[in-house]
Amino acid sequence: MKSLWTLALSGLLLTLSGGVQAEQAVGCVEVTVGGYKAPNYDCLSQQMGNNPDGAAAAQKNQEAMNVPVNKRPPNQVGLATPAATSTRMGNTFGTSVKPQRPPN
Template structure:
């Protein structure tokens, strides 16, 4: 009885390995050099490109990238935003037209011996 189970289990494992081996397209080779695996990127690209819905997804991506200028956020068009202006002006935002600057350093240089 145990030998029958071992035989059945062995046949099941063999068929699982055979089906997993048959799914890989021909020409895909992984090379191991010095313990590092170097996959075949051409083969991986072909495997990733076999998606029938890939063309529709690429079209949607192109449409998302081609947003009209009047629909883009101001920071993508180059316009000033309140957050950017507040950062540039510092604590004088809304109170002065001159941006906040650190005090001028009137100290002497350590490189001069005068």
């Protein structure tokens, strides 16, 4: 009788431990529906988000976006550049203050 209880208890423990291991999936599962693959985006996002260097990379990206005004190119600040002025003025650049316009 004791061996029967031991056998039942060990079987129950194996079932419970197998259930815990099934919940901790290592890889992502891709499902094919009607010929189209549908990846598990939650799993992929979780895998991409567990990068310890991710915070450092995000901080570097933020620093790169916050360039001081005196270091930015003139067209980002709103200043006129010779190339932009030449395009706007057409063939009258340097000879007239009125931009080139097509004949009416």
